[in-house]
Amino acid sequence: MREIKATVPLGEPPAWAVLERRLFDALDEAWRGFAARYCGPDGRLIYHGPAADRDGADDFYEAFFNWPTLYQLGGADDLLDAAKHHWEGITTQLTELGYLVDEYERGYDWFHQGESMLLFYGICTADPRDERFRERARRFADLYLPGSANYDAEHDIIRAPHNGAVGPRYGLQWEWASYHTDLTSMRPFGLPLRDLPGIERWEDLGDPSNAARMGAAMSERIGRGDVAVNLAATSLAVNAWLYDGDDRYRDWALRYIGAWQRRAEANDGIIPDNVGPSGLVGELHGGRWYGGNYGWQWPHGLYSVGAAAAIAAVNAYLLTGDDATLAIGRDPLETVYGRAVQAAVTETEMSISDRWLAELGDEAGKPTMLVPNRHDDSGWFDFQPPQLGLPVWLWHVSRGRSDADRLDRLRKASGYDWATVRPFRNKEEAGHEAPWLEYLRGANPGFPERMLSTALGQVQRRMALIDADEADLATIHVHHWQRLNPVLTEALLQLVTGTPQVLYNGGLLPTRLAYFDADRARPGLPRDVAALVDSVRPGGAAVELVNLSLAHTRRVVIQAGQFGDDRIDHATVTRSSGDDYPGDPRAYTSPPIPQSEQEVTVNGPRLLVELPPGRRIRLDLHTTARVRTPSHQHY
Numbered sequence: 001m002r003e004i005k006a007t008v009p010l011g012e013p014p015a016w017a018v019l020e021r022r023l024f025d026a027l028d029e030a031w032r033g034f035a036a037r038y039c040g041p042d043g044r045l046i047y048h049g050p051a052a053d054r055d056g057a058d059d060f061y062e063a064f065f066n067w068p069t070l071y072q073l074g075g076a077d078d079l080l081d082a083a084k085h086h087w088e089g090i091t092t093q094l095t096e097l098g099y100l101v102d103e104y105e106r107g108y109d110w111f112h113q114g115e116s117m118l119l120f121y122g123i124c125t126a127d128p129r130d131e132r133f134r135e136r137a138r139r140f141a142d143l144y145l146p147g148s149a150n151y152d153a154e155h156d157i158i159r160a161p162h163n164g165a166v167g168p169r170y171g172l173q174w175e176w177a178s179y180h181t182d183l184t185s186m187r188p189f190g191l192p193l194r195d196l197p198g199i200e201r202w203e204d205l206g207d208p209s210n211a212a213r214m215g216a217a218m219s220e221r222i223g224r225g226d227v228a229v230n231l232a233a234t235s236l237a238v239n240a241w242l243y244d245g246d247d248r249y250r251d252w253a254l255r256y257i258g259a260w261q262r263r264a265e266a267n268d269g270i271i272p273d274n275v276g277p278s279g280l281v282g283e284l285h286g287g288r289w290y291g292g293n294y295g296w297q298w299p300h301g302l303y304s305v306g307a308a309a310a311i312a313a314v315n316a317y318l319l320t321g322d323d324a325t326l327a328i329g330r331d332p333l334e335t336v337y338g339r340a341v342q343a344a345v346t347e348t349e350m351s352i353s354d355r356w357l358a359e360l361g362d363e364a365g366k367p368t369m370l371v372p373n374r375h376d377d378s379g380w381f382d383f384q385p386p387q388l389g390l391p392v393w394l395w396h397v398s399r400g401r402s403d404a405d406r407l408d409r410l411r412k413a414s415g416y417d418w419a420t421v422r423p424f425r426n427k428e429e430a431g432h433e434a435p436w437l438e439y440l441r442g443a444n445p446g447f448p449e450r451m452l453s454t455a456l457g458q459v460q461r462r463m464a465l466i467d468a469d470e471a472d473l474a475t476i477h478v479h480h481w482q483r484l485n486p487v488l489t490e491a492l493l494q495l496v497t498g499t500p501q502v503l504y505n506g507g508l509l510p511t512r513l514a515y516f517d518a519d520r521a522r523p524g525l526p527r528d529v530a531a532l533v534d535s536v537r538p539g540g541a542a543v544e545l546v547n548l549s550l551a552h553t554r555r556v557v558i559q560a561g562q563f564g565d566d567r568i569d570h571a572t573v574t575r576s577s578g579d580d581y582p583g584d585p586r587a588y589t590s591p592p593i594p595q596s597e598q599e600v601t602v603n604g605p606r607l608l609v610e611l612p613p614g615r616r617i618r619l620d621l622h623t624t625a626r627v628r629t630p631s632h633q634h635y
Helices: 015-038 058-062 067-073 079-097 110-126 131-142 184-189 202-206 208-222 228-244 247-265 302-320 323-337 354-363 389-398 401-413 433-440 447-468 490-497
Strands: 002-005 341-343 368-376 379-384 513-517 529-537 540-547 554-560 567-576 595-604 606-611 615-624
Touching (some): 015 067, 015 079, 015 447, 015 490, 067 110, 067 490, 079 110, 110 228, 110 302, 202 208, 228 302, 247 323, 302 368, 323 368, 368 401, 433 447, 447 490, 490 513, 490 529, 540 554, 567 606, 595 606, 606 615
Antiparallel strands (some): 341 368, 513 554, 540 615, 567 595
């Protein structure tokens, strides 16, 4: 492995570096405080409520979804063990509640299963040596391979929208035997099915007989056959494949994704959201390509279908490196972007407005690009601003011109300032893609400091909410803990690794850069070290490393990509071109710090950087993509 030594004196520590290390320290305090307040000795959440008050296994796991990611970035040494401890405790707890069988979801939709799996995927990536999790990764993926109860190999479908450890779980009677007006949280999304005689408005569900008819029809039509959100199940297979390259997992994921892509091509490029038991699109919905569970019509449209398609696209690209496989994620975006309008969020009726009011703040009243999120018999509707995480992930993995151009089109059509960093945190802990992209294109120089300060403010608020929490653990809603999880990783992923926040409904996390502490033999930045990726391009990325320690040398390994498939060909590095620092002690100021650049040949997936105390270095990494097969890396 090529070794480089930083020689440029730090001088005045950059504010971003001080804030970044402060954020690591704050998060270390925060996760410990959360665990002490809400978890039992065995890792489970303290919860005395009825199991009927929950919709699946996801909500329990979600409270910890980004803890392994923080460890991978450089969080506390004991954080990985804590994440495993809570996964084990929650898994035991949910098994007792009846929602898991053999440690896996009994049967639920993949919009939610994907959320619950993020903690598991993060543990697998952070510690691929752990044989317990490797065995689980393979066992969970095997639930969907040809020959399993879940998969119909003849028609290339997953047999039901609700699926899992016990195979297809047909129908929705256990969840919505009656779909009625008391389900007030679902009212913004309208009627699940819109072709039932006598049920034309939400208010019609106030009639118990109508509510029962709707529930029965949902169970029969929405609760059977395959749906597009099941594409997120391919992450299970890719995660297992990353351990040892077993082509059984690769072949199934590509086969399943390919089947959906062919259906999209046969539907004028629009991915349908439903396939019947006989393998026919629209079989249960009168021939309609829309109407499936978590599909284009109900409840979320692009928010769920587009996310699953983007996850599948990233997975297919990880498996093949073929740009053409990204079509399944690109096509849904182009479908809705081509139908965009200009209007203000505050003046447009939409099913999810609270997130956009937070993301756009005082600019929510300005006309901006709105795209349709849903489709029914009347056409496209539910116009909202584009969710940037989807096109950003396509650009992140492809590094291609067309995906960069798509983002540029969105920026130019937006009526709000992309450079503004607003202090919000949504469920996905995402939404700050626009100011980050502006920073990467050189138009938002203060972004690192503002983003890190915002993250620190959000951690502080979460801890204040925890301190003020007097909720009765016998009556709390199951979303309670995830709303208080004080761990934030969006800012660190962007700045430290050059990577967007993970796709929340089941995405894997192939970061642009990965780090390993050479002295502690673990993933992440060493103590005192801060990193800032300030440039990302098709052929590489640039990062600055700073050692804030006054006395300790730190050694950090930089790897081109989390899964080690890229090669660093060479690096242009900054060097001190003088030896006058720190200068004469009789002088009131330090001498100038002249710098020069040196090109260093690497020709490998990683390089080792030695950072003496109070030194910094900038590395412009020139890389070649897809030189090796991606895999979970064993440092």
